[in-house]
Amino acid sequence: MSKVIAIGNFDGVHRGHQAILGAARRMAGDSGTVVALTFWPHPVTVLQPDTPLPLLCDIEDRVSLLRSYGADEVSIVEFTRAVAAWSPVEFIEKILGPLGPTAVVVGENFRFGAGAKADGRQMAALVGEDFGVCVLPMLCDGGPVSSSRIRAAIAAGDPRLAGQMLGRWFRYSGIVMLGDQRGRTLGFPTANLAVPPTKACVADGVYAGYLSHGGARWPAAISVGTNPTFDGLVRRVEAHGIDAPDLKLYGDKVGVDFVAHLRGQTRFDSREALVAQMRADVAAVRAAVADADMTLGTH
Numbered sequence: 001m002s003k004v005i006a007i008g009n010f011d012g013v014h015r016g017h018q019a020i021l022g023a024a025r026r027m028a029g030d031s032g033t034v035v036a037l038t039f040w041p042h043p044v045t046v047l048q049p050d051t052p053l054p055l056l057c058d059i060e061d062r063v064s065l066l067r068s069y070g071a072d073e074v075s076i077v078e079f080t081r082a083v084a085a086w087s088p089v090e091f092i093e094k095i096l097g098p099l100g101p102t103a104v105v106v107g108e109n110f111r112f113g114a115g116a117k118a119d120g121r122q123m124a125a126l127v128g129e130d131f132g133v134c135v136l137p138m139l140c141d142g143g144p145v146s147s148s149r150i151r152a153a154i155a156a157g158d159p160r161l162a163g164q165m166l167g168r169w170f171r172y173s174g175i176v177m178l179g180d181q182r183g184r185t186l187g188f189p190t191a192n193l194a195v196p197p198t199k200a201c202v203a204d205g206v207y208a209g210y211l212s213h214g215g216a217r218w219p220a221a222i223s224v225g226t227n228p229t230f231d232g233l234v235r236r237v238e239a240h241g242i243d244a245p246d247l248k249l250y251g252d253k254v255g256v257d258f259v260a261h262l263r264g265q266t267r268f269d270s271r272e273a274l275v276a277q278m279r280a281d282v283a284a285v286r287a288a289v290a291d292a293d294m295t296l297g298t299h
Helices: 017-030 041-046 059-068 088-099 120-127 148-157 159-166 182-186 271-289 292-296
Strands: 001-005 033-040 073-078 103-107 134-135 168-173 191-194 205-213 216-225 236-241 255-262
Touching: 001 017, 001 088, 017 033, 017 073, 017 103, 017 134, 033 059, 033 088, 059 073, 088 120, 103 120, 120 134, 148 159, 159 168, 159 255, 168 191, 182 271, 191 255, 205 236, 205 271, 216 255, 216 271, 236 255, 255 271
Parallel strands: 001 033, 001 103, 033 073, 103 134
Antiparallel strands: 168 255, 191 236, 205 216, 205 255, 216 236
16 A cells, blocks of 8 residues: 655645645555655754744644645654754654655655755655655746745735635634723624734734634634734734624634735724724625635635
8 A cells, every 4th residue: 555755844734735745645546645744843943943933833733734635644753953963864764764655745845854955856866766756846826835935925914925825815823812802892802812923923904804713714804913092012813703693712722814904003092983993894804705715716
């Protein structure tokens, strides 16, 4: 029985990663096994700890996405400086050898071994006849796609560009925390998520998107920032699920999908002005999410 290993950091599991998993699935066939091999923590955070790297998703979401895009199994390698110092031959022997692959699929930007100097083509030369190695270009609709380009699009407040490279809307997920509860008193209750520097998040502003919890999903008006009207200091994602029931989500994990940027953060002079703008934001959200998935071509 064939066993095909798809290797990568897979941060975000974008369309380039999905192509790797798709190729592995075709090579494995219906009766074979596809194993997604990924690394945690991200190598950059280990080798360059002073370099901020906001990740597109946590390891739990990464595993879930890898399975949804075709992996039968997910193997997580704990990345350490010792692993980084292995020679290419040691990497192959210690990581791939125990898995017994019939083939390996990697992206053209995949690097391994001490100094990250070896790539997929060198892997093919080293393993000889032991197993096949397929190297794929990292492209999306003819253009390059990478986790770093997606991070840049998100940081620029462009969820549509990020979504085109991801093949789905960018999702910010986390545990709902107790906020100031002003939204509830204003008639717009929100699910509030913290924004630590280790997680990628869109630029401050107000967005149209979705709030997901369990198997349910609602259009959402989403505010990202420090809430300047009330002199807030803590950066948060605050998602108001439109037409959602009176949700009590504290302590639950939710997903917030970003579809379109509506406006920047604004300081309002009165609660009445804020409420009027929030009503306008809700109307704008309804218009923005209409046929949004169809436009992006998500599934």
